[in-house]
Amino acid sequence: MKQVIQQRARGFTLIELMIVVAVVGILAAFAYPSFVEFLKRGYRTDARAVLMEAAHTLQRSYSVKNTYAGVALPANLTRSPENGTQRYTISITSQTATDFQVQAVPNFADDCGTLTLTAAGVRGAAGDVDKCWK
Numbered sequence: 135m136k137q138v139i140q141q142r143a144r145g146f147t148l149i150e151l152m153i154v155v156a157v158v159g160i161l162a163a164f165a166y167p168s169f170v171e172f173l174k175r176g177y178r179t180d181a182r183a184v185l186m187e188a189a190h191t192l193q194r195s196y197s198v199k200n201t202y203a204g205v206a207l208p209a210n211l212t213r214s215p216e217n218g219t220q221r222y223t224i225s226i227t228s229q230t231a232t233d234f235q236v237q238a239v240p241n242f243a244d245d246c247g248t249l250t251l252t253a254a255g256v257r258g259a260a261g262d263v264d265k266c267w268k
Contacts, residue, residue, distance in 0.1 A: 224237070
């Protein structure tokens with residue numbers, strides 16, 4: 135009497151592997167745009183913080199000199215983030231004795247575009263202001 139030893143096949147078939155690759159591809163197609171939007175919101179949040187700090191710097195100077203004219207932003211307030219890859223360029227776009235406007239221009243494609251802030255605290259954006267300053 136001969137005993138036949140059956141070996142069980144181990145491993146994955148090509149079809150099983152292709153199904154897994156397809157599922158991972160579909161998940162990545164949905165996850166990547168969300169991830170990119172999450173990064174942009176983070177960059178925008180940092181730029182808004184730098185704009186607010188720039189406005190506070192100008193207002194502190196106004197309380198001493200009684201004018202906004204002639205005040206320049208310190209080097210650390212001209213970019214966002216302060217270290218690493220620059221995502222926004224911060225500058226004063228309008229400056230008189232009694233008013234100013236600072237702006238943050240993105241160095242990447244962003245739906246919000248340029249963010250602005252005035253001496254009166256008026257916030258602006260090329261996109262939806264409520265969404266962009268949220």
